[in-house]
Amino acid sequence: MRLDKFLSEVGLGSRKEVKQLIKKGQVKVNQVVVKSDKTQVDPEKDQIAFLDAPLIYQEFYYYVLNKPAGVISATSDPVHRTVLDLFSSEDYRTDLFPVGRLDKDTEGLLIITNDGELGHQLLSPKKHVEKEYFAEISGIMDQADQEKFEVGIILAGEKMLPAKLMIDEVTAVTSKVRIILQEGKFHQVKRMVKACGKEVTYLKRIRMGQLTLPVDLKKGQYRALTDEELVKLKE
Template sequence: MRLDKFLAETGLGSRKEVKQLIKKGQITVNQQIEKKDKAQVDPEKDQIAYLGEALHYQEFYYYLLHKPAGVVSATEDKKDSTVLNLFDEADYRRDLFPVGRLDKDTEGLLLITNDGQLAHELLSPKKHVEKEYFALIEGVMDETDQQRFEKGIELDGQLTMPAQLLIDQIAEERSEVRIILNEGKFHQVKRMVAACGKKVVYLKRIRMGDLSLPEDLSKGRYRELTPEELRLLKG
């Protein structure tokens, strides 16, 4: 791997910025100053340092974020704050992106990574990765609604895949439910509930595949996936 590419991949700076660091003699390879940005290095064998501080190469990063309401699931937005704005400077990388999206007013589990292949597999309609949501509904959901979810509901002329509607509690004309989908159409939960004559007033994603939102991860916070969580996610 080229030295400048390695440095950029470690998050030290852009390719242009790291070239300047190399020219200034601030980069060493195996304790020797290296001033050629095209120099070839082996990330697994060579000791590469910036101003004496060792740099470690990691190709892919995986973060579990508890998305709060009010931020958008995007890498950048001219109007609103994005989920990447929640990252500390030390963890932020230009190649990170959210896997799928949650509406601006929706909270919950969101995977942030730079692994495009994994993201493709998780979002592929052929994979049918389950996504579970907790929802507070204005109106009383009943067995008829459950049957409609199981059969699929027509949205924009197309029938959704069968979904599960689990009714946890009903009180004062409001329902607490969990909804399990195997696809991710635009505003799908809200539109399916609306098709049943009710309205979603609060929505939170609590699971994606075998990855669940930890109870101790507060809104707006994130952490790296554990090796076990990553194994479950990759199936």
């Protein structure tokens, strides 16, 4: 790997910015100052330091974020605040992206990573990775609605995959439910509930695959996945 690419990968700046650091003699490879950005290095064998501080190379980064309402699931936007705007300058990387999307007003679990292969695996319809949501509904969900979900609701002429509707609580005019999907169509939960004659008033994703939203992660907070959580996510 070229030295400038390595420095950029570990977060020291853009390729243009790190070239200047190298030219200034601020980078050492195996305790020797190197001033050529084209120098080839082996991240696993060479000792690379910036201002004598060792640099550790990590190819992939995995974070779990408790997305708050009001931010969009995008890497950048000229108008709206994005989920990556919630990251500190120390953790932010230009190659990070959200795995899938949650609507602007939807809260809950969102995976942020730079691992494109994992992102593809989690979103591929062929993998049938479950996504579980908690929802508050205006209207009373009942057994007939559960049966519609199990058969597969038709939206805009397309039949959705079978889904599971679990009714947790019902009042005179509202319901609290959990919904498990195996796909992630545009506004799918809201549209499926609307197809049953009701309306979603609050929506939160609480699980993706085997990974559940950490109970101690407050809205707007994120943290790196533990090794155990990463294993669950990849199962």
